[in-house]
Amino acid sequence: MRKVFLLLLVCIPQFATAQKVWTLQECVEYAVENNLQVRQSAINSEISGNEQKNRLFNMFPSLNASGSYNHNYGRSVDPFTNDFTTQTIKSGSFSLSSSVTLFNGFQLQNELKKSKLDYMASRYDLEKITDDVSLNVAAAYLQVLYNKEQLTAAEDRVGASTQMRDRTGRLVESGVLAEGSLLDAESQLAGDELGRVEALNALNISVLTLAQLLELENASGLQVEAPRAEIPDQGALALTPNEIYDMAYDQKPEIKSADYKVQSAEKSVDIAKGGMFPRLTAFGSLGSGYSNQTLQPDGDPYFTGPLPTGAYTQSGETVLSDVTLYNFTQTPFTDQVDNNLNQSVGLSLSIPIFNGFSNQTNIKRAKLLYAHTKYSSDITRKELLKSIQQAHADAVAALNRFTAAEKNQAAMKESFRYTERKYDAGLLNSVDYITIKNNLTKAESDLLQAKYDFIFRLKVLDFYMGKPLAY
Numbered sequence: 001m002r003k004v005f006l007l008l009l010v011c012i013p014q015f016a017t018a019q020k021v022w023t024l025q026e027c028v029e030y031a032v033e034n035n036l037q038v039r040q041s042a043i044n045s046e047i048s049g050n051e052q053k054n055r056l057f058n059m060f061p062s063l064n065a066s067g068s069y070n071h072n073y074g075r076s077v078d079p080f081t082n083d084f085t086t087q088t089i090k091s092g093s094f095s096l097s098s099s100v101t102l103f104n105g106f107q108l109q110n111e112l113k114k115s116k117l118d119y120m121a122s123r124y125d126l127e128k129i130t131d132d133v134s135l136n137v138a139a140a141y142l143q144v145l146y147n148k149e150q151l152t153a154a155e156d157r158v159g160a161s162t163q164m165r166d167r168t169g170r171l172v173e174s175g176v177l178a179e180g181s182l183l184d185a186e187s188q189l190a191g192d193e194l195g196r197v198e199a200l201n202a203l204n205i206s207v208l209t210l211a212q213l214l215e216l217e218n219a220s221g222l223q224v225e226a227p228r229a230e231i232p233d234q235g236a237l238a239l240t241p242n243e244i245y246d247m248a249y250d251q252k253p254e255i256k257s258a259d260y261k262v263q264s265a266e267k268s269v270d271i272a273k274g275g276m277f278p279r280l281t282a283f284g285s286l287g288s289g290y291s292n293q294t295l296q297p298d299g300d301p302y303f304t305g306p307l308p309t310g311a312y313t314q315s316g317e318t319v320l321s322d323v324t325l326y327n328f329t330q331t332p333f334t335d336q337v338d339n340n341l342n343q344s345v346g347l348s349l350s351i352p353i354f355n356g357f358s359n360q361t362n363i364k365r366a367k368l369l370y371a372h373t374k375y376s377s378d379i380t381r382k383e384l385l386k387s388i389q390q391a392h393a394d395a396v397a398a399l400n401r402f403t404a405a406e407k408n409q410a411a412m413k414e415s416f417r418y419t420e421r422k423y424d425a426g427l428l429n430s431v432d433y434i435t436i437k438n439n440l441t442k443a444e445s446d447l448l449q450a451k452y453d454f455i456f457r458l459k460v461l462d463f464y465m466g467k468p469l470a471y
Helices: 002-018 024-034 036-057 107-173 179-213 241-249 253-274 333-339 358-424 430-464
Strands: 062-072 089-103 279-291 295-297 302-312 318-325 328-330 342-350
Touching: 024 036, 024 107, 036 107, 107 179, 107 253, 107 430, 179 430, 241 358, 241 430, 253 358, 279 333, 358 430
Parallel strands: none
Antiparallel strands: 062 089, 089 279, 279 342, 295 328, 302 318
């Protein structure tokens, strides 16, 4: 009993997960959160944000510390006493240095502005990819719903064909119909069963496509919620494509991204022009050091002598003199730091005179990039207008197709009812009956497909108008 209980604990969560029903909103949110392209674009946006901070910090003064410790052997010069010595010298030095750019043709300021524009463009690029993923998920979601209804219709047709075969068999046995009618009915049933298999395959493929858009490892157990299959508000069809474009112009992220990229390219031109100006930099440093050979007197002096000075009198006698001597000890570290302390401040001016025409080349390249970016912005606007025009035309065509399919299905339904009564009375052969039935099946399939296509086309127009994707 305990083993059965543990088995249920393991299986119940898996069964619950497999039976999860996804709404369109859940699909869109999950895809946006897990889609690899969205994640990659989000990282690109973070990189742009980090670059913006870097450009801001470049305007601050720099501050650097350095230090060194040396052992010198053999004959060398003490770096602090400047005396020659053959003793081992242990010395060290350390310093702080700082510099700040006072003027460089406003390049730092323009680089900061450009980085802000690049960051904003990257944010809207992320929104654009998110919108594309959302539309693709919505289309795949609708395709799953359509294929589910197609499978249901196919199963209904198999059930109807089974009933027709049984009824035909009874009519053949009673002598009302010829035996060939039963063979036709069997053939019709086999064709409908094949149609059911094809509908099931189409459903499985559409579910797999949706699962791949959601970045799921497999499509097992993925089920979608069937919303009300009603035709949504058709107010968008009352607007012209240009009116929808005017509404989308201020909202669509690709337009905003294109505008920021043009402004960024314009700042690139200003940055390149800044290279023609002089550069003024202020700098300063603070340093000190020590050496183990730096000595200082230890205690009071003492006198010895007289000792020869090396000089002689006119008579040739050696000149003697008293000599003052000291005891020496190593100068303490803190005293050496104070004694060797040095400071410096200054200004550095660099004037570009000739650099292989690099500045002129950079300016020309920046101007060409600016022109290229403007054309890209114009192309983005035209592509948006074309997309809206195409979406509007598709929606109108879908409406006409749906209206025609609705009328055709109603007419075929009435025709089939009349045909079915004639067939039951033995006034119609099986070939004509199957033909009318197939025509009704096609009309129902066409109506179903036209309805979902019309719903999606309307949602695309609503999406361009800034409305959320919801059913």
